[in-house]
Amino acid sequence: MFRIKTWSLCAVALTLLAVTCFGADAVPSKFYKLDFVVKEVEGSKVLNARAYSMTVSEDKLQEHSMIRAGSKVPYSTNADGSQYSYLDLGVSIDCYHVTEIRDTMSLVITADVSSIVQESAPTSAAMRQPVIRQNKWSSGVVVPLKKPTVVFSSDDLTTRRQMQVELTATPIV
Numbered sequence: 001m002f003r004i005k006t007w008s009l010c011a012v013a014l015t016l017l018a019v020t021c022f023g024a025d026a027v028p029s030k031f032y033k034l035d036f037v038v039k040e041v042e043g044s045k046v047l048n049a050r051a052y053s054m055t056v057s058e059d060k061l062q063e064h065s066m067i068r069a070g071s072k073v074p075y076s077t078n079a080d081g082s083q084y085s086y087l088d089l090g091v092s093i094d095c096y097h098v099t100e101i102r103d104t105m106s107l108v109i110t111a112d113v114s115s116i117v118q119e120s121a122p123t124s125a126a127m128r129q130p131v132i133r134q135n136k137w138s139s140g141v142v143v144p145l146k147k148p149t150v151v152f153s154s155d156d157l158t159t160r161r162q163m164q165v166e167l168t169a170t171p172i173v
Contacts (some may be wrong), residue, residue, distance in 0.1 A: 008100045030172075031057045032056050032170060032171055033053060034054050034055070034065075035049070035051065035104060035168040035170070036067070036111075036125050036166065037052075038052070038111075038166075039164045039165075040161055040164070041162045041163075042159070043160070047161065048140070050091070052091060054066075054067055055172065056107075057098065058099060064096055066093065066094045067092070067093040068090070069090050070088060070114075071089055071090060072088055072089075073116060073121045074086055075139060076129070080136045088114075090114065091112070091113050092112040093109065093110070093111045095107050096108040097140075101142070101173075103144060104144050104145060105143055105145060106140065106142050107140070108139070108140045109138070110136075110138040110142070111135075111138075111152060111165050112135045112137075113136075113163060115134075116130045133156070137151075141167070143167055146170055149166065151166070151170070154165065
């Protein structure tokens with residue numbers, strides 16, 4: 001009889017422990033739509049804009065979300081133009097550690113925007129090597145929910161243009 005009571009007591013204790021452990025994590029994760037707009041701006045005029053979206057959550061199991069959009073561009077690796085290699089150009093955006101804090105969102109963003117600079121004078125295909133324009137940013141940011149916010153910007157080194165990354169974070173209900 002003592003063994004039955006001890007067994008029952010252990011079973012009840014294990015059940016309570018399991019409910020306590022799993023019950024704490026049973027709160028469903030919140031999900032958010034992140035809308036990124038990569039803009040090329042001169043003065044106050046937007047010259048070019050591209051939009052990218054992803055869905056993220058506060059779930060610790062989904063710590064990393066990413067966007068990849070671009071092209072593999074061939075370029076000659078020798079003087080006669082008979083051998084080629086490829087460059088990955090385009091947009092890469094990575095998001096980590098998403099957390100809502102009141103009416104704001106905290107997250108870490110890494111962004112890489114790269115493209116070929118258009119040549120003004122034509123040259124022979126064998127002698128042409130691409131000139132790459134690249135902007136890279138990585139930082140923790142805090143943005144208000146439902147409000148477009150410029151999270152990164154940098155000046156072009158050769159023009160008066162500026163590259164901007166804008167983020168709008170919207171809770172998904």
